[in-house]
Amino acid sequence: AQSVSQHNHHVILSEAASLELGCNYSYGGTVNLFWYVQYPGQHLQLLLKYFSGDPLVKGIKGFEAEFIKSKFSFNLRKPSVQWSDTAEYFCAVNAAYQAGTALIFGKGTTLSVSS
């Protein structure tokens, strides 16, 4: 079964620092990969997604991610974080079940940005 793992549980950065959050997935075939963000008290929002094509994906709010098939990785990056980026970040893969598919999430990374 497909799964994703996120290695950074809690990341603390100062404003303007660069960000990279790791995500590795387990499935060796075709995958759809996603990064979602959950701001305090708000619903999960899609930051970006990868289905196929250009492995460098740009998302909202200046985030980007790179799909590296040989490393089974889909790391999230942002050149310069802001205090408003403080949130929980989840990597997700679309897992196949016998009768359908659904998103399966990594354990999440808490990002704290200090001003």
Add this chain to the structure above:
Amino acid sequence: DTEVTQTPKHLVMGMTNKKSLKCEQHMGHRAMYWYKQKAKKPPELMFVYSYEKLSINESVPSRFSPECPNSSLLNLHLHALQPEDSALYLCASSLSGTGDEAFFGQGTRLTVV
């Protein structure tokens, strides 16, 4: 309209109560999902409905009973819950349920007393 609307936002219920959580979307999506999220944890998949039929049940206890009355509505009926069932219950929808992105509601914060 790109919203998934969940009601109520907060619910406190006793262990002998019966209550229902409701979810609605008007994006024409044909797949709808229930997830459970505990504090500081990722969402965990509970159920998936595809074209109004239950397609995935992740071994959820029978005290949780999903229902999909039509393509826009998803309910989760709750009965005889335990305090450990207290969590944020998230509803989501996606266009076809074949690998596309999911749109999430704000969730129902459930407390079982």
